[in-house]
Amino acid sequence: MSDLACLVDEIGRMDLEGLRTEWRRRYGAPPALRSVPILREILAWRVQAEALGGLDGATRKTLARSGPVEAEGKHLGVGARLTRQCKGREVTVTVEDAGFRFDGQLYPSLSAAATAIAGSRWNGPRFFGLKDS
Numbered sequence: 001m002s003d004l005a006c007l008v009d010e011i012g013r014m015d016l017e018g019l020r021t022e023w024r025r026r027y028g029a030p031p032a033l034r035s036v037p038i039l040r041e042i043l044a045w046r047v048q049a050e051a052l053g054g055l056d057g058a059t060r061k062t063l064a065r066s067g068p069v070e071a072e073g074k075h076l077g078v079g080a081r082l083t084r085q086c087k088g089r090e091v092t093v094t095v096e097d098a099g100f101r102f103d104g105q106l107y108p109s110l111s112a113a114a115t116a117i118a119g120s121r122w123n124g125p126r127f128f129g130l131k132d133s
Helices: 003-011 016-027 036-052 057-065 110-118
Strands: 068-071 074-077 081-086 089-096 099-102 105-107
Touching (some): 016 036, 099 110, 105 110
Antiparallel strands (some): 068 074, 099 105
8 A cells, every 4th residue: 555545544544633633734724624524535635636736727627617606696606506396396497607597598697597487577596595585
């Protein structure tokens, strides 16, 4: 087993204090996480990224492109799905880079999608429960 594999295996057995100590030794102040599984994954990823070079350029570009989308003041991640019941059926809108997709059609705003779904003018965030009435 390589040194890197041994280190990752060791990280997988550490408790919260051990993880924080290892993080502190390598990177300074540890994140304020209390989740042992999440801290294990982050620490293991960082040591592997240091050893193996991290993400390639294409992956970095893809991640940079999939940032938040603005929906009337709400930040929604690309790929997020908004679902609700309307007229006796479940409807789902998917957030995309260029807008909001419903039933195969792309709408420029969440309100435009909500209006198309409801058949009358609607505020998109209110329609999908993202904003109080």
